[in-house]
Amino acid sequence: MPEEADIDIDSTSHGGPAEPLTPSGTLREDLLEFLLDLWTSQREVLRLAKQWSRYEGEIDAATERALAAMGSSGDDLLAGVEAARAELRSDSKLSSDQKNQALRRALQSMPNERAQKANGRAGAAFRSVTNRRKDLGLLSSQLVTLVADFELFVLRVTTAWLEFDSSHVADRKKELSFEQLQRFGSVHEIRQSMVDTFLEEHMRKSAASWFSAFCSMLNADKIEGSDDFVTLEVFQRRHIIVHHGGLVSRQYMNQLANHKHSAKLGDHLPVDLTYVENAADALAIAAHSITVAALFQTVKSADERTWVETEVGELTFLLLNQEREKVVERFVSKFRLDRIRREFSQGQIRVNGWIAAKRLGHGDEVRAQVEAWDVEAKDDGFKLAKAALLGRLHDAEKYSKRMIAAGEFSPYAIGTWPLFEDIREELLKAVDAKPSPSSRPFNFLRVISPDAASKKDATENGK
Structure with missing residues (x-):
């Protein structure tokens, strides 16, 4: 369930209204870029891994x-x-x-x-x-690529954050001789040198140390998945592939000593498609958690909160379109939705979480939750979402036709959104419309009308 907007895609960075070029706005744009770059690379890794396995x-x-x-x-x-x-x-x-x-x-x-x-x-x-x-084959190199991409993500986010807020390294000290001091042209160069040294030291540490540093920098209680065995084991398996030919080393045993596992020193650990898929999901979950924590930590105003909440909702839609339902399900199940003030974004995250859970085989549990979802006083967009999730074609047809007639919806959404995947063909026939090849690819109308959304945002932000 994405949010559609009657705007020119080319004038936006991530499918939503562009932010002013403030330091925090630039940081948020960068954070989304880093995360989406990681996910896109993972998609290609998984595609190649599946082709190779086939x-x-x-x-x-x-x-x-x-x-x-x-x-x-x-x-x-x-x-x-x-x-x-x-x-x-x-x-x-x-x-x-x-x-x-x-x-x-x-x-x-x-x-x-x-x-x-x-x-x-x-x-x-x-x-x-x-x-x-x-047993290792090409899939082992795909695992190495997944870890390398995540390391790049960590470096990018840490570097961008320290440029925005260097308080995490405020207590660092560096002794300089008079000769060394003469080489620097300004205090800024000295500061940058200290940051660079911190980054070099930081990237040589373990993944657990990275997650701990992010909690400190971003004022986060926890990075989701950071203490999962599957997450931490990924880095250790990558290490034994690169340095030990896939055989369990003493470092592997020591690093995972606090977790239960059956591996013994010298064991051969193969890498199959299932392992690569689970590794990608674990790293994607951690990266998503880091990004969301960083985005919220930058919020200083009602407008910034609206922008962040909108993008956090859109990320769940992008993940569903990439068939990363495990990442969406983990996020929605652990995230406190009461942190989201904007009604549409809260509903969007909840609905996309239900879609993910249905894909993962939790249909009965989802149905009970959707049935209990009170949308009576909400706009037709929410009512349509509930009808689609429950497979109520007659109701979905009624709300779709009404919203299309009001210019608040488009048949293209029926043809492309994960929300309609269970009733797509039937609903398209019911509204007597087909997605046109000449239609804009996404975001050409809002689920909630622009006027209604503006009034809701103004109310929610205390305007």
Whole structure:
């Protein structure tokens, strides 16, 4: 559930009204940029990881078929190989590289004690390393990329925040000789040197230290997910991949000593698609929590609060469109919605949280909560959201038509918003409209009319 605005997209930075170029406004723009850059990179990492897993899965399935074909030929190895090749040639969906790899794997996996003994220790080592490296493969490099992107996010946010508010490093001291002092042209250069030194030291510390520093800088009680095993383990697994070939090190054991896990020193820890997806979600949750805490910490006026609340709501919509429902569900379940004063933003976050929970299989629980949601005195936009969540097509049709006629809504939203994913085709037919290819891609009308929204914001902000 996004908020649509009758504004020119090109004149905005993040799909909403642009802020004045004040230090705090610039910082908020930067924070959103850093977060969205991380999420976009994660999306590409996950896309590649899924493609790779599908590619490898097709090879594994083809290998099984090739082995079955070989087995049907009895002890005649030559006939078995020809049967396997014929089986693989008949699959037009496989590339030539996949077919070659499948045949090679089938041959290598055939039980042949003479060949294994003949290859000796070198052959045994080759088989062991091949299996271990196959478990790491491209997905291990994707994990390394995820962690590197998060480290860049931490550096960017910390640097931007210290430029905005250097009180976190106010107590730092630096001794300078007279010769060193002469090299600096101003007090500002000395200050920047101290900040740079802090950043160098800070980035060499553990993820737990980063999260602790953010709590101090941003006056936050907690960074969501910062003490989860899955979050902290990501950094340690990245370390053993880069420095220990995927084998559990003593550092891994020491860093995770306060968490229960089954890994033992020297164990091989593979990286599969599920692990990469969970790692991405854990890092996205932490980054989102850091950003939201920073955004709220910059608020000094009613206008700034309105801007922040609007963007915090829009972030949940962006996440849903990227199929990151676990991040949305975690945020909404832990976030205090009473912090949001603006009615639309509060409703938007709540609705998007329900959509995420439904996607994650919590439909019955969501339905009970939505049923209890009192929208009787609210605008049609909220009533439409409730009807859509409950799958009440007749009510959704009624509110949609009424809002479209009033210029407060567009059929394009029905065709694109996650809110309507369960009743999309039926509702489009009911309102007798289809999303036009020439329509603007997003944000061309408000769910709540501009006049109504302005009056609500003025009331909520005490104007």
